[in-house]
Amino acid sequence: MFHKEGQKIIITTFFLVVAAVLAAQYYIDVEWVRMAVQIAALLVLIAILQFFRNPKRLVTPNFDEILAPVDGKVVVIEEVDEPEYFKEKRKQVSIFMSPTNVHVTRYPASGTVTYSKYHPGKYLVAWHPKSSTENERTTIILHTPKFGEIGYRQIAGAMARRIVNYAEEGEQVTQGEDAGFIKFGSRVDLLLPLDCDITVELNQKVVGARTCIASVRPLDD
Structure with missing residues (x-):
């Protein structure tokens, strides 16, 4: 689950990463360079998703x-x-x-x-x-x-x-x-x-x- 404050950033990053991966696939001929660009783009997306994660934590309120x-x-x-x-x-x-x-x-x-x-x-x-x-x-x-x-x-x-x-x-x-x-x-x-x-x-x-x-x-x- 992701926090609502990250929604716009996550969506924007997702489309930018997809564009970067496709662009690398079509326009970069050197295989290792193409792979490096695509992996780097995916790592950015993973980092953004990781930052905005919002784990559910059920709490029984304790006044003490x-x-x-x-x-x-x-x-x-x-x-x-x-x-x-x-x-x-x-x-x-x-x-x-x-x-x-x-x-x-x-x-x-x-x-x-x-x-x-x-x-x-x-x-x-x-x-x-x-x-x-x-x-x-x-x-x-x-x-x-x-x-x-x-x-x-x-x-x-x-x-x-x-x-x-x-x-x-x-x-x-x-x-x-x-x-x-x-x-x-x-x-x-x-x-x-x-x-x-x-x-x-x-x-x-x-x-x-x-x-x-x-x-x-x-x-x-």
């Missing part, structure tokens, strides 16, 4: 857990001063997505969207420390039953040029549902309360709507 919003690798776990919305310290967990990862963004928790804002910006590499505040990005805040307000931020990387965000203020959303898409390399920051327990480690690979990122701290802690 924050799930990974995307596939990728944990590159940051730290306390930060969050200046845009919370204006206080938050635990930040950042997940970097390479071009080979699934790039669907999924809601990390069930709740109500209380804030959703797009910011134009730069295209620093996604692991750059300033990418969270200077790159093209969206900030989304969810009010959840157990964690209170949590945030996540879609951040465009050096290759990404379009962030798709479906979250609308006032909307009720469900953990694991499709929340958007970031095209061609990117990062997502989670902004969590200080009193939650982080359940992942640096450099750990996570799976969107599968891996638990944080849980509610037990009352006796």
Whole structure:
């Protein structure tokens, strides 16, 4: 299954690849050159299909857990001063997505969207420390039953040029549902309360709507 955000690119690429394969067949006489062009064209199509894949992941919502919003690798776990919305310290967990990862963004928790804002910006590499505040990005805040307000931020990387965000203020959303898409390399920051327990480690690979990122701290802690 492929994400709807890739539909036009997939169709356009398919016809271009078909044209390239046929053109090579009719106009290139040297067999190995013809084969190389045709194989290269098919590899481009496969890469596009792979990038826009959208595997179905059924989730039973769990109010005690924050799930990974995307596939990728944990590159940051730290306390930060969050200046845009919370204006206080938050635990930040950042997940970097390479071009080979699934790039669907999924809601990390069930709740109500209380804030959703797009910011134009730069295209620093996604692991750059300033990418969270200077790159093209969206900030989304969810009010959840157990964690209170949590945030996540879609951040465009050096290759990404379009962030798709479906979250609308006032909307009720469900953990694991499709929340958007970031095209061609990117990062997502989670902004969590200080009193939650982080359940992942640096450099750990996570799976969107599968891996638990944080849980509610037990009352006796």
